[in-house]
Amino acid sequence: MSQDHSSFQSPFTWRYASPEMRAIWSEAHKRRLWRRIWVALAEAQADFGLVTAAQVADLQSHADQIDIARALQIEAEIKHDLMAEIKAFAEQCPIGGGIIHLGATSMDIEDNADALRMRDSLDLIRTRVKALLASFAAKIDEYADVPTMAFTHLQPAEPTTIGYRLAQYAQDLLIDLDELSHVRRGLKGKGFKGAVGTSASYIELLGSASQRDELETRVMLTLGLPAFNATTQTYPRKQDWLALNALAGLAQSLNKFAFDLRVLQSPPIGEWREPFGAKQVGSSAMPFKRNPINAEKIDSLARYLAQLPRVAWDDAAVSLLERTLDDSANRRLILPE
Structure with a gap:
């Protein structure tokens, strides 16, 4: 693996960590997880009639097309990394781009990831x-x-x-x-509980707390992850x-x-x-x-x-x-x- 050593890098990126652990915590993998969560959310929302199958299919087909350079370019302007990834993803999805992150707050995505x-x-x-x-x-x-x-x-x-x-x-x-x-x-x-953990945005979209609960259950089953019963924004x-x-x-x-x-x-x-x-050297002196x-x-x-x-x-x-x-x-x- 080539490294650019002209600027500071954490020693964990090249000296100490295992390749497997570096991959888990890489920027690319994080953004793939974000997109995986957005797709899972949209799939569940389609079951409730909030979005269309065509919109979901559009997100699914572009979920792996990570463009970090474009996302960083957007972030330099708007100063929000997750919103920059949403915009970069949406640019790739002419049909489904508008429904990415529907009802969600940033930590609904980041904390689950x-x-x-x-x-x-x-x-x-x-x-x-x-x-x-x-x-x-x-x-x-x-x-x-x-x-x-x-x-x-x-x-x-x-x-x-x-x-x-x-x-x-x-x-x-x-x-x-x-x-x-x-x-x-x-x-x-975290599950999907919105800006302060009350799920208000999802309840407004779905019409009832019980349907909100069902939406969260479906998404978390897709992710294979249980959710906390009570959260704040995180x-x-x-x-x-x-x-x-x-x-x-x-x-x-x-x-x-x-x-x-x-x-x-x-x-x-x-x-x-x-x-x-x-050929190991014990000491320079x-x-x-x-x-x-x-x-x-x-x-x-x-x-x-x-x-x-x-x-x-x-x-x-x-x-x-x-x-x-x-x-x-x-x-x-x-x-x-």
């Missing part, structure tokens, strides 16, 4: 954690009876086994997997905090394992060691060194991740009344990172 991205991200992470636990299990069996010195207060204490020490790391990861799975099961979207930001707490818990476990590895790789002990490539750079990177990124739940806490606690926008900019950072 974010919940879908969080769900996919947690699925990816849980798969990786399960693979890591399988690796730990194999090593626990392999080294179950291999003695080593245990340390308390960083002083030699009594013997233990390598397998038993590894089992402690695996146990922490199993707790993390359980918490990640719990958060994943509880993920919900879904409860506590959900972001819960997800980031679970991820910070995982980072905590990985941090301990990596830190212990660094201690055990130090020359006074020298029992564990990271792999070291044939001291090429004889074999630094535990992977463990150090894990600890460095875990330290950063541990701070993010605090930002999500503020987003939940300081979203005043039915919503203030001071969560918007930082969520573009804390959720993908």
Whole structure:
């Protein structure tokens, strides 16, 4: 993948993140999700006679034709990213363009899309954690009876086994997997409740609250996502905090394992060691060194991740009344990172 390094880019775009996670949080994927949600909304609205089948078909046929350059051009003029995407989409849809976003507010689209991205991200992470636990299990069996010195207060204490020490790391990861799975099961979207969560715009379009409920149910079934029963303009930001707490818990476990590895790789002990490539350079000034750079990177990124739940806490606690926008900019950072 080629990169333009003439301007700042987050290290997660090219150095640290996996290709799969980058794809989930890419600008193109976000806009495809927005369009998928608009199409699902229009399909349900067609069932209630609010829009025509031809209009829906027009949206469906252009849903994958993302034109970020055109959307950014429009955004530069109107200063609203989601409205810019609506206009870019509408330009491609001569029949259905006028019914995009009918009755909706921005967060009816964005919050549902974010919940879908969080769900996919947690699925990816849980798969990786399960693979890591399988690796730990194999090593626990392999080294179950291999003695080593245990340390308390960083002083030699009594013997233990390598397998038993590894089992402690695996146990922490199993707790993390359980918490990640719990958060994943509880993920919900905003649904379609309009500007302040009362669904007034949809009720006006459909004529009754019961039909509004049926519309939301149909769209959310299409998206494969449950909806919160009550929202403001956004879904409860506590959900972001819960997800980031679970991820910070995982980072905590990985941090301990990596830190212990660094201690055990130090020359006074020298029992564990990271792999070291044939052409790898240990230091620009001291090429004889074999630094535990992977463990150090894990600890460095875990330290950063541990701070993010605090930002999500503020987003939940300081979203005043039915919503203030001071969560918007930082969520573009804390959720993908």
